[in-house]
Amino acid sequence: MSYPTPIVFVVDDDISVRESLEMLIRCEGWESETFASAEEFLNRPRALAPSCLILDVSLPELNGLDLQKRIAVDRKDMPIIFITGYGDVPTTVKAMKAGAVEFLTKPFDDTTLLNAIRHSIERSHIMLRRETETGTLRDCYASLTPREREVLALVVCGLPNKQVGAELGISEITVKAHRGKVMQKMQAESLPDLVKIATRLRLTPAHKV
Missing domain, CATH: 1.10.10.10 (Winged helix-like DNA-binding domain superfamily/Winged helix DNA-binding domain)
Known part of the structure; x- marks a missing residue:
């Protein structure tokens, strides 16, 4: 089964970060959608395409870790890459234990981020394929x-x-x-x-x- 072009979502309240990441992502041939808040992102329906989320830890109102909890069940096929201006060990450990694939401190190297995105999209593709296969098996059982x-x-x-x-x-x-x-x-x-x-x-x- 073929899927649409992968989508890389970015949630960061800093517009300069959103714009620079969007440009970097699109240059690699992926789609990009940016959001200024967790609430704005949650209003976006689930994407039926390989995807990943670049998520800032410090967001107004609902922060990155809280958003991670909110989407843990219904968006398992979307790996999360955390970014932060000031990381600390407890926060990093908490994010990674909850399933994040990477935790990067600003300013980070573009190559490191792109490698994390590639890994995440590949992982997302595998999870989507398994989900599709499991859905077919459920239909057979039904x-x-x-x-x-x-x-x-x-x-x-x-x-x-x-x-x-x-x-x-x-x-x-x-x-x-x-x-x-x-x-x-x-x-x-x-x-x-x-x-x-x-x-x-x-x-x-x-x-x-």
């Missing part, structure tokens, strides 16, 4: 009948067809038929493949061997 879901849950626990039939009160032949449908609908080529899919979807085992 197409299963209730009985097929029961069979899947028992099969991925390692139960043989005969035991699955005993658990569900159906014949071994019927189990084989359901199992074949499960493999087909889930696009699984083998049992290990099906187990990986179930793990990825975090399906709760119905039975433990």
